[in-house]
Amino acid sequence: MNLLLGYYPGCALHGSSSDYESSIQACLQAFKIRLVELNGWVCCGASAAHSVNPLLSKSLSARNLAIAEREGYTELLAPCPLCSMELCKARHTILEDEEHRKQLSDIVELPLQGKTRVINVLQVFESIGQAELREHVKQPLTEVRAACYYGCLLTRPPKVVEFDDCEHPNSMEGILEALGASTVKWNFATECCGAGMTLAREETVIELSHRILANAVAHGANCIVVACPMCHVNLDMKQEETRKAHPELPQLPVYYLSDLVGLAVGLKESQLGVDKHFVPAELDLLSEPAETR
Amino acid sequence: MEDLTARTAEIPGVKCAVHYKYMCSDPGQSLVREKIVEEKLDGLVVAACSPHMHMKTFRAAAKAAGLNPYLVEIANIREHCSWVHEPKTEMTTVKAMDIIRMSVNKVIQDHSLEPIKVSLVKRALVIGGGVAGIQAALDIADAGHEVILVEREPSVGGKMAGLSETFPTLDCSQCILTPRMVEVGQHPGIRLYTYSEVEAVSGFLGNFSVTIRKKARYVDVDKCNGCLDCWAKCPSKQNQSEFDYGLGQRKAIYVPFPQAVPARPVIDPKTCIKFQRNKCGVCLKICKANAINYEDEDKIVTEEVGAIVVATGFKLYNIGKKQDTPGIIGYGEYGYGEYKDVIDGLQFERLASASGPTSGEIRRPSDGAEPKNVVFIACVGSRDPAKGIPYCSKICCMYTAKHTMLYKHKVHDGQAHVFYMDIRAGGKSYDEFVRRAIEKDGARYYRGRVSKISEENGKLMVSGSDTIGGEPVEIEADMVVLASAMRPSDGAKELAQKLKIGYDEHGFLSESHPKLRPVETTTAGIFVCGACQGPKDIPESVAQASAAAAKVQVLFSKSELTREPEVARIDEINCAACSACLRACPYSAIERAEIRDRGGNLVKYTSRVNPSLCMGCGTCVSVCPSKCADLEGFSEQQIYGMVNSLI
Amino acid sequence: MRKAGSFDKAVSALRIERCYQCGKCSAGCPMGSVMDAPPHRIMQWVGRGAIDRAVNAESIWLCVSCQTCTARCPQTVDTAGIMDEVRALAWREGVCSPAMVRTKLFLEAFLDSVRRHGRLNETELIAKYKIRGFLSDYKMALLLKDSMLAPRLIKRGKFRLFGGKSGDRDVIKRIFDKCEKVAAAEANDKTPKEAHHG
CATH class of the missing domain: 3.30.70 (Alpha-Beta Plaits)
Structure with missing residues (x-):
């Protein structure tokens, strides 16, 4: 499809969620989409910044938007939904509030128009389109019965991110079904996993994650698909602890959406970083009954 | 004021100027009458409030003193001046003076007019055969006037025919309504058009022509x-x-x-x-x-009527993703209507009704099981600006309380849970009724909204809030009943456009004045009643229907109607018959006419105003290229005179 | 008595006046059941000017900013945004419910890292958070908790001892300084505010 996209990795993808980065890079390469990392990007400040200084939060994102604008990107891919939402929020302010735009431009020391559109990973796959996805499939994901997990910020707040239906999203289902996978109807697609509360209130996060995992299992899913590094940490890395608190819960592989797209178009687990997950996630495992895993 | 009075007296043409604080009062009017007689006045300007308020009063006073009432002008120095400008400043006084001077210049060129007499057809059309339409039709017919009742559905009865019991007495809805339906069907004065719709309406007060489509x-x-x-x-x-x-x-x-x-x-x-x-x-x-x-x-019939009562009722907001009106949004968090056991209030009425699909047994739609835990949610759509409906639907608090009672009376071991924001039970015996639901029939009330409903193993997980207890509440329900917002019924807006009556941003039909003209519309001869005008319960709808019927009877009590004579007039001698006015007239009040000599030979064509149709809007005056159209009481000369007095 | 004119302005822009206490925010809040004061109560306190109550609540530090409340509010109040403003006010004033000190420390360590490097250094964040947390309550178990994850992260290449750094670190420091200056000015805002209980 020969496309060049501005790319904002964010700290997680350059840190403990490096597997997500390798997954996206490898997967999009297969579609001839080149990602160019934003020169001199800064952390969006995540929950810390918007929690204690909303202006700082918007300024950090505005700085990144200004850089993207300077480099001439029409679209900027931010695979982490928190970064993506923060960037969208800043852009929303820039476009709606002239006074605020001037203030932000002044703070970040760069001109700022809000020209660059911020997109998430799902939007990249949607722009590729189901037809082209289908054409690229080498290994149809017939064994996959996915619970598509959107989490909080891919669709919320709807007025800021303007993506899909915030209560009953279905864009991920469309993408996976094009790959030959089936998806399940379940109730926790947009419920929060506890996100950044992992360090401070682990027991609560484990309970929230458990509800999500258990509901996916109850509705017949054999894996969960996410598009967020935090969701992946809570559902994958912390799954062992969650299962300690709830021993009846079977192991459930947790994929990034790009993992499954990558596997379907014939990439190897190691290329995508699927082998780096905490819960074993080799595709062959999906054909076995959950109890034996 | 004294200053204004003195300066007014100096305006050329003014015979005398007097000041009195309450000119509209009885002594004030006496003063006016005395002055007209004493000073032999041939025109009167009252500098006071809006002509909307007291034009009638002063015209009557003038008439009593022998002055033609159309020689009275009102200079509005209240709404147009003192209320909207800084008080007691020089500029405000100057403006008041200007307004008075303009009115004097207008009254100088006024001439006597006589009200226009129009015949009237003493037959009424009632649109909508719900309880409001039925009541209005029966009242008018019982007063001895013919009624044409048009109902879209195959039967009259409306929403009320489908209700189980009614609050606050719990009497059977059908038992009290069906006798009235029978009466409507058998009344010699009522002609019933069911399965029919009003297609077009033309004409005016006393003389409407209505086209009705009788569906095949x-x-x-x-x-x-x-x-x-x-x-x-x-x-x-x-x-x-x-x-x-x-x-x-x-x-x-x-x-x-x-x-x-x-x-x-x-x-x-x-x-x-x-x-x-x-x-x-x-x-x-x-x-x-x-x-x-x-x-x-389909058959098209035409009926001539003198008055129209609109009683098209309501429908319920549905929570589905697809909505019929831009700006109204569905409830994704309640499942967009995809869960079978999430029903609305009218559906519950059918479940509870002895004539309903379950013969009155409470059975949930998905599997026919008797639900043991039922959650009732108030304000679904209502009072929810985010979904596009900011208003309160008024009846839901009461019918939800009723539903919990009906449920408990039928499922003795069941538990009703109600999520509400406020309990609005203003009305005779209404609050007592809600208390009875809680105290006697054990309904559990939680003050808070529900955030989400999801279906899990055949149960509905209801995540709500108890804001008084200060915590979230989760209930595993077998069935959920939504008190969905009341909305105007389908097609109400289109009908309003055909009738040339107003409606608000939600599509409810507008009354002429919210307090003093609650059943009149801005179009004379057309009245509204029932839920098409705004959410209301049965007693209110019936009362309003009787009020509309009374208004129709007042109208029909006269042998002929009088209309204000301030209508357009065409200078037929000079009219070039270009028909510009004919095309521009929004009321189709202008026709092309022939002028013939005594021998019957055609002299010329001209435009001609039908004074019984003309509304006096003046559109023809502004489009006429040869200045042959003019408006009685607002002639071009008068307007020039007024403008001139300012220069 | 607090002078908080700019706070009032900020929460007003997020439509706090529209809150009619329906509780839908609390009903859908993932943390609602573990909060001392669920979101609707924080909104009530903010709305009626009982700001002391709000800033001292544990729940403001338990909010995970999932935006469910904002997305579902029937009155279009930006509930999550108001939670941010309350936290920011508490932060400026150095107020924190004792039970939530660790959360605050985490945020501190996070921002400190971003200020210095322009990006998050996870190793530094965890180390700083653990040590400061330990110094605040001397809980050995918490100090050592998750330490077993480290080798497994390293094994998976998910642990970068030295995080990335942004090129424009001077600019970033200036951005922090400017934003903090605005915040400090707001904290000293002299606009009088009516008395409240707390």
């Missing part, structure tokens, strides 16, 4: 004897019943419910085997009266 029924109502054998024998059974809001089924040839008036069936061609596959024909074969006619077509 495929059953000859006159031949049919109402035996309903066809209904019993029709093999096409599994069609969603509109009357049961999809909870029950009906045949292809059907009456909506057994007590329907008229008890004459209709065929729904969309579900009829004869229409779909050209087979069957059972109804035709068994009909002894020979009333089935598959070739039936």
